[in-house]
Amino acid sequence: MGKDFCQRFKHQNHFCDSDDFVVTGTSSRGNVMECNKFAMECDHRILVGGIVFHFLAGFGGGRKTVLPGISSRKTIDFNHKLYFKPGPAGSGAVETCANGITAGNPVHEDMVESAKLAKISFIVNAAVDRTNKIAQCFAGDIVEAHEAGMAFVKNMDGIKLDEQADVVIASACGYPKDINFYQGVKPIFNAVGAIKPKDGVLILVSKCGEGWGNPDTEKFAFEFENMLDREVFLRDNFGIGRYVGFKLFEVATQVHYILVSDMAPELFAKTDIIPCKTVEEAVAKAHEITGKEKMSTYIMPFAATTMASMDL
The missing domain is CATH 3.90.226.30 (LarA, C-terminal domain)
Structure with missing residues (x-):
């Protein structure tokens, strides 16, 4: 964020193993959403990040700034374990927990629920090109803006x-x-x-x-x-x-x-x-x-x- 930002605003480095969490609710899959208390006490929560392909959640950015971004280790581990199919060891992974896939991806869907429970005001997410320059920015509702960004990244960096x-x-x-x-x-x-x-x-x-x-x-x-x-x-x-x-x-x-x-x-x-x-x-x-x-x-x-x- 830079020196000026740090001098003007209170800031905190998130630590997932601290005790400073509040419960914002429970997801439909039973994940108790524990979010950073400092963030939840603010009047507005504005998420800033980047959108890239992600091997587990489909894409980075958006809801990932809440989970795992400002969540507890317990909440994060519950979410990431949704990668496995229910049943004994050897049952394997959920096929939709993969790069570029969000439809039917339980890890992604659980993250979206977490972000909604955290009552995010809006997001600003960037898509970066191969020279590390911003190719496009997306701002607005955490779901709608992120979906627009994911579509852009899929078109820019996806090879059919x-x-x-x-x-x-x-x-x-x-x-x-x-x-x-x-x-x-x-x-x-x-x-x-x-x-x-x-x-x-x-x-x-x-x-x-x-x-x-x-x-x-x-x-x-x-x-x-x-x-x-x-x-x-x-x-x-x-x-x-x-x-x-x-x-x-x-x-x-x-x-x-x-x-x-x-x-x-x-x-x-x-x-x-x-x-x-x-x-x-x-x-x-x-x-x-x-x-x-x-x-x-x-x-x-x-x-x-x-x-x-x-x-x-």
């Missing part, structure tokens, strides 16, 4: 495909977007819809100079032998770092996931991720996996922001 490819080579867009393994969640889920399921190959080029980037994500690499064990643990011990780890390792069971990074290959021994050191090595591995001399291929140089899919 006629067919999926044997191979997708995706770049995490360099520093700081490729700073660690954790950040790979963005380009992976923007690119995975462009790949033929099961037999397709995803090559992610991401330096990961700082390693895992999250201790819970690292834990999910070393302490579990398979995805079922990871799901059992995650359902009872939900946390966003664990969830991101789960999603990143799950992708490697759905397509052949090759990671070109600086990370040591032995770190991925208990996962299905195929580590490589160069793009040339990764492409050679892709030929080996597909058994094809000529592979249909998409290259996504801006995979951290652009999404490719047949369903857009």
Whole structure:
């Protein structure tokens, strides 16, 4: 917000583990909405943010500034666990909890209910282009303005495909977007819809100079032998770092996931991720996996922001 704003207005950094919350209501799915007391005591609540594709809620921005933005950890974890289908471990995920999808997405719908209970006055959300300049701003009602923004982003950064490819080579867009393994969640889920399921190959080029980037994500690499064990643990011990780890390792069971990074290959021994050191090595591995001399291929140089899919 800048120095001038901070000098003129009272401000607070939100902390989801504090005790300073008030209950604004309960969602239709049973989520008790605990919101930041400081924010709820204000006469108006104006949300400022950006709209991008989001691998769990469909899109960022809008209602996400309330949940998770100013919500308690308890409320956040309840919301994010809606990703799993009801039932025992192994039941899997709700298919509509995915990039670019809000219709029938329980995580998104629960967030919208939270924002309505928080009585938001209006929002100002921006869509940013590949040069990090504002392409368009959307202001007004939290639902209507955000829906307009989502449609704009889908048109600007969404790539409608006629067919999926044997191979997708995706770049995490360099520093700081490729700073660690954790950040790979963005380009992976923007690119995975462009790949033929099961037999397709995803090559992610991401330096990961700082390693895992999250201790819970690292834990999910070393302490579990398979995805079922990871799901059992995650359902009872939900946390966003664990969830991101789960999603990143799950992708490697759905397509052949090759990671070109600086990370040591032995770190991925208990996962299905195929580590490589160069793009040339990764492409050679892709030929080996597909058994094809000529592979249909998409290259996504801006995979951290652009999404490719047949369903857009």
